[in-house]
Amino acid sequence: MSSSTTPEQKVTDQKLDVAPPYNAVARHGVSPTPSHDEVARFDFLANFNKFLSGSLGAGNQLTYDRRVLPAFLKEHGREPQDRFEIRHAMNDDPFHKFWSALKRNSMEMRQQNGRSMVLRQIDELNAKARQYNEGRDTLELNPEIDVPRYQSAVDIHCMPGSYHGEELSGDVSAGANYDCGIFATTAGGLGALSDGGGQALVDWIKKERPGWQPRRMLDIGTTVGHNIVPLALAFPDCEFIAIDTAAPILRYAHARAQSLGATNIRFIQANAEDLSRWDNGTFDWVQTTMFLHETSGKALPKIIAEGYRVLADNGLMLHLEQPEYSDAMPLFEQFLRDWDAFNNNEPFWSSMHALDMKEEMVKAGFDREELFETGVRAVVDQEIFPEAPTGEDEDHGRAAYWHAYGAWKNADQI
């Protein structure tokens, strides 16, 4: 180590928990270019979201313990039975109502702010994307792929137009808006390229199976490819297939990946419920990240079963999600984690997190002994980006800390 003091080392009084500036976000080939004030809008929202989940969010537990629960006990003569009863009771509480209204506004502002930045430069963005996309066989769009009902019933997380909406034909605005605004809602917790989850997976697999070389990998519901690009860069000899039902997202994802040098990913418009174009045992690794909660009761088991079928023996299946609502999780925490379900257009969120994921994987064909669970925390450049807070200050449902449900298929038989 050198003995000289760098300017950074002198900055010792940075004690307040503030969000990193949006300027610190890394740019790639199709990043929207923010103006000074567009940066400032996301700076405000990032810090406001910290305030909502931190200092102000503390009031939720207080009002529950002091007002809502005692009133519930008085009225019903018993404790609430589930997270829904807590929600109905909390929705009448003046503090919780106001907190929710502020948080909903923050989500809506994030969309407006992201969309206005993206849409004012949409022609440039579309042109940039075309440069990376035209004539490349690594982007395969199939117009006959329908948008599933669970994707069109409402605009998920209040994102106008959802993943599949287009403002101009062939445009990438849905992807660009998704990509830029995730910084604000996670207060920078996902790192410079919002790929802290994917970075964590790279670290995890290198420790778990040192030297392992998967030949082919499938990423289901890839969106803009945040969490597949780090893996594609870490395994340059592996062939990556990333599928999604939404064309606008894929156009952006492909251009983004190409510009970041991840040329070994093939982006394909396909529905994960039907993977019939791939033979049994095609992939050594099949994964979803933050995806299953945006499907439906019938689609989820189909997707996992199809994933199982195309997974080769000794291959890895991995699903990253927020932790499930097990009996061990207090009902109040379940209620907090459910906020997005009903306030931020995530209609399958609540039911999905109530599923026993191990059970779902067994139904898809795995032996119970093959299953494992682990925690995955976003890997970010901690010089600039915060490590995701968990516990008291956690932004429940959004923390950059996930639960991984995984299995190695028939590994014991090999």
Added chain:
Amino acid sequence: MTDTPFDWMAAANKKAKGKRPEYFDDPEDERMLSILMAVVGEVSVLRERMDTVERLLDAKGTINRDDIERYTPDKQAAYERGAMIREYIYRVMRGPHQMVEELQQTEPPVEEVSRELKEI
């Protein structure tokens, strides 16, 4: 027919499909809070812009608009600006924030205190 140019300002305001939850008894309160929060955000933007101008002036004495657009804070400035936004948020959010404190202790109405003081 003439090509109507794409109105990105209107498009940016598109509503997300899905019924919006109602938080207040009066629907007008929903609209009022949304306007207020947008203004709260924009004031923060103005403050950050002012801070940029001041920092550039400190450093160079004279600036133009490009300097403002190109400005990127170093680590110390980024922290100071984060702290500035945080301080601003605490100031404008005083009302809801004080609700948290109210929840920590139940207080008698001042009328009651007033009656008490008369007697002691």
